[in-house]
Amino acid sequence: xxxxxGSKELVAGLPSQLRVAGRRSATTVVFxxxxxxxxxxxxxxxxxxxxxxxxxTTLDPADVALVWLNSPANPTGEVLxxxxxxxxxxxxxAGEVIVASDECYLEFGxxxxxxxxxxxxxxxxxxxxxxxxxxxxxxxxxxxxxxxxVAGDPRLIAGLLGVRKHLGxxxxxxxxxxxxxxxxxxxxxxxxxxxxxxRRARLLPALGxxxxxxxxxxxxxxxxxxxxxxxxxxxARLAEQGILVAPGDFYGPDGAEHIRVALTATxxxxxxxxxxxxxxxxx
Numbered sequence: 001x002x003x004x005x006g007s008k009e010l011v012a013g014l015p016s017q018l019r020v021a022g023r024r025s026a027t028t029v030v031f032x033x034x035x036x037x038x039x040x041x042x043x044x045x046x047x048x049x050x051x052x053x054x055x056x057t058t059l060d061p062a063d064v065a066l067v068w069l070n071s072p073a074n075p076t077g078e079v080l081x082x083x084x085x086x087x088x089x090x091x092x093x094a095g096e097v098i099v100a101s102d103e104c105y106l107e108f109g110x111x112x113x114x115x116x117x118x119x120x121x122x123x124x125x126x127x128x129x130x131x132x133x134x135x136x137x138x139x140x141x142x143x144x145x146x147x148x149x150v151a152g153d154p155r156l157i158a159g160l161l162g163v164r165k166h167l168g169x170x171x172x173x174x175x176x177x178x179x180x181x182x183x184x185x186x187x188x189x190x191x192x193x194x195x196x197x198x199r200r201a202r203l204l205p206a207l208g209x210x211x212x213x214x215x216x217x218x219x220x221x222x223x224x225x226x227x228x229x230x231x232x233x234x235x236a237r238l239a240e241q242g243i244l245v246a247p248g249d250f251y252g253p254d255g256a257e258h259i260r261v262a263l264t265a266t267x268x269x270x271x272x273x274x275x276x277x278x279x280x281x282x283x
Contacts, residue, residue, distance in 0.1 A: 061095020
């Protein structure tokens with residue numbers, strides 16, 4: 001396990017840092033077709049080719065340096081089953097490809113139970129060529145602390161440590177102490193889960209009443225919604241009601257008719273949004 005300065009800097013820097021650490025000479029970084037943009041940026045910063053694909057097993061592993069998985073996914077809330085994760089891990093290991101799994105929303109499963117890539121049912125007890133990335137921003141409300149960690153293959157972790165200490169990515173001792181405290185306490189995570197679950201339960205029917213279809217959204221802190229129209233029209237329609245959402249095309253061309261609705265506003269703001277959504281109706 002290696003503490004990181006939040007998870008975003010690791011996502012952006014991992015391809016570069018793995019290259020310096022001497023892991024893989026292949027030139028492609030693969031990530032989901034609907035994805036957090038930093039996967040793409042990290043590949044470009046490393047001088048590698050970004051490639052969006054949902055089924056990596058159709059690719060030639062000789063060309064792939066790194067595969068990013070994200071479950072539960074941002075923005076869609078999709079959860080990858082243990083069987084699907086295992087298929088990717090088996091394919092990657094056969095070609096000596098590194099798999100990094102972004103698991104920042106792992107504790108927030110609603111209609112499906114997320115599984116870590118490091119779970120025995122996925123990796124058969126071997127951490128070889130696997131990394132799991134975690135953040136305390138969501139599970140423990142520590143966004144301002146910039147507190148995260150990566151765990152997995154000891155060889156990869158040692159290589160990252162050797163590179164990162166020269167880049168100045170050391171997590172301050174007080175932050176590490178705070179991380180240890182919250183990772184040792186599950187009660188506050190249960191409170192967070194209950195809070196998000198209640199907000200989700202109010203927003204889901206309200207979005208439906210406003211004419212939105214919810215897709216995936218089985219876990220995580222977002223609802224992936226569509227009215228079968230250009231995402232910017234949906235954004236504008238909701239903005240007129242004082243509701244701010246993210247346009248789906250921020251996350252890839254496949255999101256052109258979707259919006260991402262966050263569960264992270266206060267209860268008072270969520271209640272106001274629910275009232276306004278019902279007022280909007282299916283117009």
